[in-house]
Amino acid sequence: MKKYQEQLKNNIAVANGFEKADLVLKNARILNVFSEEICLQDLAINHDTIVGIGSYEGVKEVDLDGKYLVPGFIDAHMHIESSMVTPFELARAIVPSGTTTIIADPHELVNVAGKTGLDYLLDATKAIPLNVFLMLPSSVPATPFETNGAGPFGAADMQPYLDHPQILGLGEVMCFPDVLAGNSEILDKLTLCRHLISDGHAPGLTGKPLQAYACAGIHSEHESTTFAEALEKLRASFYILVREGSAAKNLHAIISGLLKTELPIDRFLFCTDDKHLEDIHRDGHIRFNIKRAIDLGLCPIKAIKMATINTAQAYGLKKLGAIAPGYRADLVILSDLGTMNVEQVYWNGRLVDDCLWEHRTQYEIDLRLLDSVHIPTLTPEKLQLPIGEKDHVIEIVKDQIETRHLIESLPGKDGFFTPNATYNKLCVIERYGHTGNVGVAPIKGFGIKNGAIATTVAHDSHNIIVVGDNDQDILLAVNHLTEIGGGYVVAAGHSIIGAVPLILAGLISLETGEVVQEKVASLISHAHKLGVPSGVDPFITLSFMALPVIPALRLTDLGLFDVDAYQLIFE
8 A cells, every 4th residue: 555655646746747757758749538539639648557648858758759559459348368478478369459457257267177177267367468367267168068178167266356456247148048937046146246247148039038138237249140139239228249250240230230229339349259270370460350340430439439439348347448547548549540550569668579478487287277178089980970851950150150041952871971072061069078978060151071170179179070081081181189188180192281289278389479370370371272161260150150159050068059049959
């Protein structure tokens, strides 16, 4: 307390102009997110805090020569695990493009390893050049129709984390049927977090069920794929998270609707949800969402507000999201608002340069996170799929993570499905040694010919998921995953073409971001050569085919799952 008061007293003196600031950024075009003005002024920073805007002197002064100064960008919802690198490596990838804060849901690691996974993320994010806040995962597992690694993560498991400074609330409540049914398990979690924010996840929910979902205390929604859906959820009081990731691309539809209706943007935020390092390297992170919105015609100031103050206020981040006295000095320097070209970034009042990345935080990794793939011997017989005159088929949808539920005639021999380039075979294999379950289904739209791709990244229970046009390559890819401890694999012509080991829980690599990015880019290229259509991210799209909370048809280790009917299909 005494140290805080001493720093506060010094900040007040500097703000009054009685003492010099540690750093003054001179002649900056400063964006005020409260008044939506841009004013040419100096910005005074003391330690990690903005203390004044006007005319100031500093111990160190940097002339910005009229460049734009905006608040650091905030990702309202994402999963660190989707980057497939450690939090430090993720920070190295996204901070230089202006993202200084992320709000992450750790349900991927918690599904695999429970409390051990959550503790790892809290430990690995507490001393890196990025503000990292976590939501307590609400739906582990997402449904009872799948097998995860750690079993349920309940209210009693959450209780010890409530007072942790990095914990903001309850993560995406994917088990919305349980909410609507008044299931005691999810009500316990909602009650526990009733004074915090609770994130939503209810694709396509409408009418009275949506009203009931909001009534339960859910505050945000990131699954709107159309503006009509977003508008209904906005009217029901939800914050609308506008998502633009590697697989799910909803920004165009929602921003276009905003522009037509001229609705206020106060409750609209930006998020990425799941975004590959390759896409981040090419486009940037949240800056890409801002830039796309501007290109569609949204005022740059409003687009930046959606990436800064809107999110900060929604999640109760009182000292983030604005350039104003008393706020954290997380800043982005732009040469131009229209192009959103990021020239420099300040985090906690420090310039993000090479020096900031020199020292990695050391932390212990629980060995249980490095041993998560345990499957029995897999034989071709376990991959057989009986067929009839017509059968259920999963069809992927370009640029979305939703699927279509088709009923079509399938190619076959002796009563069993024979995959080809049109109808690939999709398999989900329980990988924790609990049951040995194998789910098999036909899938349309991957287009793989003479090969298979496989991964241990399969939202959200993260069993092995594999797709291909022949059993030999499917088995080869799966067996290779067990050998490398999880990751990405491509097999073709009955040989392993390449792999990306993800030895930490089968989700995260311990290599540098550059190495992972190069390997993933190579595998994606190989997958497209096998026939995966351009515009479809092979591995991210594949990873969502096992998620039984996104319409319309999915495959888990227990079998085909009809999301709309909320039941397994037994035929």
